[in-house]
Amino acid sequence: MSFLREFKEFAMRGNVVDLAVGVIIGGAFGKIVESLVKDVIMPIVGRLLGGVDFSHFYINLGDKTYESLEAAEKAGAPLVKYGAFINTTIDFIIIAFAIFVAIKAINRLKRAEPPAPAADPAPAPEPEDIKLLREIRDALKQRA
Numbered sequence: 001m002s003f004l005r006e007f008k009e010f011a012m013r014g015n016v017v018d019l020a021v022g023v024i025i026g027g028a029f030g031k032i033v034e035s036l037v038k039d040v041i042m043p044i045v046g047r048l049l050g051g052v053d054f055s056h057f058y059i060n061l062g063d064k065t066y067e068s069l070e071a072a073e074k075a076g077a078p079l080v081k082y083g084a085f086i087n088t089t090i091d092f093i094i095i096a097f098a099i100f101v102a103i104k105a106i107n108r109l110k111r112a113e114p115p116a117p118a119a120d121p122a123p124a125p126e127p128e129d130i131k132l133l134r135e136i137r138d139a140l141k142q143r144a
Contacts, residue, residue, distance in 0.1 A: 029095070029098070030091075030095065033091050033094050033095050033098070034091055036094065037087055037090045037091050037094060038055070038087060041090065041094075042054055042055070042087060042090070053083075054083040054086045054087055055069075055083050055084060055087055056068070056069050056083055057081070057082055057083030057086070058072065058079045058080060058081045058082065058083060059079065059080040059082065060072055060077055060078075060079060061077070061078040061079065061080065062075075062077040062078050062079075064077065069081070069083075
């Protein structure tokens with residue numbers, strides 16, 4: 001049972017839970033960015049470049065010629081799909097930029113927090129000779 005208890009303690013730590021939430025949100029964010037690139041940005045870029053669709057760019061490494069990327073994929077031809085690579089690279093750049101902006105904002109918020117007040121340092125312990133002198137003084141006052 002100690003193994004299960006240790007695993008539960010590990011899994012329920014704040015960092016692990018935060019990481020899990022981050023991965024889930026990151027996956028969803030990745031899908032949003034992928035759609036943004038594929039469905040919004042690349043059609044605009046393609047239109048500006050004369051109606052080009054990057055997702056259909058490929059190099060056929062086989063002997064046969066195919067009419068389209070889909071036909072070549074169906075036939076199992078060896079392909080270098082550099083158009084898909086261009087789309088994925090743009091996905092990465094957008095995600096990296098978004099993360100950069102988010103981290104920059106978080107760091108700005110962290111800097112805005114006032115520094116915590118310093119705790120009063122504990123007084124240093126008295127040396128033994130000072131203690132002894134005080135005891136002698138107190139004893140002399142009692143006799144007088």
